[in-house]
Amino acid sequence: MAERAVSLLSGGLDSTTATCWALRQGLEVTALSVDYRQRQRVELDRARAVAARLGVPHRVVRLDLAAIGGSALTDAALEVPKDRPEADLARDVPVTYVPARNTVLLALALGLAEVTGASKLVIGANAVDYSGYPDCRPAFLRAFEAVAAAGTRAGAEQGVRFEVLAPLLDLTKAGIVRLAREVGAPLELTWTCYDPQPGERACGRCDACQLRLKGFREAGERDPVPYAGADP
Amino acid sequence: MAERAVSLLSGGLDSTTATCWALRQGLEVTALSVDYRQRQRVELDRARAVAARLGVPHRVVRLDLAAIGGSALTDAALEVPKDRPEADLARDVPVTYVPARNTVLLALALGLAEVTGASKLVIGANAVDYSGYPDCRPAFLRAFEAVAAAGTRAGAEQGVRFEVLAPLLDLTKAGIVRLAREVGAPLELTWTCYDPQPGERACGRCDACQLRLKGFREAGERDPVPYAGADP
Numbered sequence: 001m002a003e004r005a006v007s008l009l010s011g012g013l014d015s016t017t018a019t020c021w022a023l024r025q026g027l028e029v030t031a032l033s034v035d036y037r038q039r040q041r042v043e044l045d046r047a048r049a050v051a052a053r054l055g056v057p058h059r060v061v062r063l064d065l066a067a068i069g070g071s072a073l074t075d076a077a078l079e080v081p082k083d084r085p086e087a088d089l090a091r092d093v094p095v096t097y098v099p100a101r102n103t104v105l106l107a108l109a110l111g112l113a114e115v116t117g118a119s120k121l122v123i124g125a126n127a128v129d130y131s132g133y134p135d136c137r138p139a140f141l142r143a144f145e146a147v148a149a150a151g152t153r154a155g156a157e158q159g160v161r162f163e164v165l166a167p168l169l170d171l172t173k174a175g176i177v178r179l180a181r182e183v184g185a186p187l188e189l190t191w192t193c194y195d196p197q198p199g200e201r202a203c204g205r206c207d208a209c210q211l212r213l214k215g216f217r218e219a220g221e222r223d224p225v226p227y228a229g230a231d232p
Numbered sequence: 233m234a235e236r237a238v239s240l241l242s243g244g245l246d247s248t249t250a251t252c253w254a255l256r257q258g259l260e261v262t263a264l265s266v267d268y269r270q271r272q273r274v275e276l277d278r279a280r281a282v283a284a285r286l287g288v289p290h291r292v293v294r295l296d297l298a299a300i301g302g303s304a305l306t307d308a309a310l311e312v313p314k315d316r317p318e319a320d321l322a323r324d325v326p327v328t329y330v331p332a333r334n335t336v337l338l339a340l341a342l343g344l345a346e347v348t349g350a351s352k353l354v355i356g357a358n359a360v361d362y363s364g365y366p367d368c369r370p371a372f373l374r375a376f377e378a379v380a381a382a383g384t385r386a387g388a389e390q391g392v393r394f395e396v397l398a399p400l401l402d403l404t405k406a407g408i409v410r411l412a413r414e415v416g417a418p419l420e421l422t423w424t425c426y427d428p429q430p431g432e433r434a435c436g437r438c439d440a441c442q443l444r445l446k447g448f449r450e451a452g453e454r455d456p457v458p459y460a461g462a463d464p
Contacts, residue, residue, distance in 0.1 A: 100343035
């Protein structure tokens with residue numbers, strides 16, 4: 001019987017690629033999206049479309065972080081930065097950082113894993129382009145495995161060994177684009193932009209768009225999603 | 233300057249006592265409640281009342297776990313067990329178990345800690361009467377501290393040492409009632425029952441009521457909250 005996994009699926013390039021990778025590993029995947037009231041609602045629609053395309057069950061947990069705040073992704077009062085120099089993208093914890101995001105996401109994935117009998121948690125975390133996020137580093141992921149081992153009935157009492165699988169962790173964005181092609185990720189359905197433009201076009205200028213476009217450029221691939229303004 | 237803490241406050245006896253304990257320790261407390269659409273909405277109202285009485289800032293994060301399910305506390309299709317023998321209460325993971333609950337709660341507390349500059353996370357976890365919950369054990373709490381250390385900017389880059397404080401961990405329910413008196417917890421505002429009866433009366437028969445009443449009995453104290461039916 002295939003081992004079961006819960007794969008965190010935001011509808012972006014990274015999580016879609018990680019989810020497709022998990023399927024190729026032969027895992028029985030349930031996709032989990034967290035609707036944390038992102039300003040870009042399109043992301044969640046894309047997660048649904050990706051899950052449907054891949055034919056995997058999809059759960060959506062609603063989490064309203066507005067009471068916590070601290071991120072331009074959830075707090076409408078903060079502005080999404082545009083056209084930042086590339087060096088800044090890798091160095092800073094971006095204003096779009098959601099406090100303790102991956103801890104929260106993995107905690108919810110762990111909850112669903114308990115219910116579905118899964119022992120693998122799949123996350124599109126990446127330590128290269130997002131080095132500014134402490135919760136995208138191997139030390140964090142290993143620490144979370146210890147939490148899963150100690151904090152669940154399966155881990156603490158039934159000897160299940162939980163694993164956090166982060167297949168993109170050490171890949172460059174170009175490497176992620178290449179892996180996406182290899183595992184047949186439906187790139188045309190993915191959404192990355194922090195600041196959607198009319199007609200569901202990406203802005204091409206926010207941090208996330210810049211990193212994505214750089215990845216496609218360096219991989220020698222064309223990004224199939226439409227961008228606002230001149231074709232970048 | 234006082235050290236800052238985020239205290240998880242459900243409005244129940246345990247979390248209210250833990251929060252009052254944290255205040256007595258001289259911590260600058262922000263209370264955090266998670267509205268995970270419990271069937272007993274009264275609990276959240278009590279959390280608000282307790283925070284107001286204590287004069288601490290209070291944040292409420294909404295989390296809809298219905299898509300995950302697996303608990304009678306969030307899933308209306310499962311029945312809250314009544315009049316279970318005392319031995320069962322301590323042995324089983326109850327049907328009212330919320331998957332990965334304390335992991336999720338601590339993750340959200342960690343997010344708020346990042347935003348408020350807190351390094352202490354206070355939780356009313358208890359390993360005695362709730363021994364059936366793996367995420368109420370010391371090994372789990374220590375593992376979560378490691379996640380906080382690795383997964384936050386403060387922990388990973390600024391040398392902040394996160395601590396999970398669980399002052400009730402090794403107390404019996406009677407010990408919790410005594411501590412509640414010591415730290416001046418507003419017991420009359422707290423809510424414990426899984427199955428509220430008309431007029432905001434506790435049922436007195438669900439697992440949670442049984443444990444609470446036993447605690448008051450053994451501490452030789454009178455429970456100030458009203459119960460349905462004969463005075464227990």
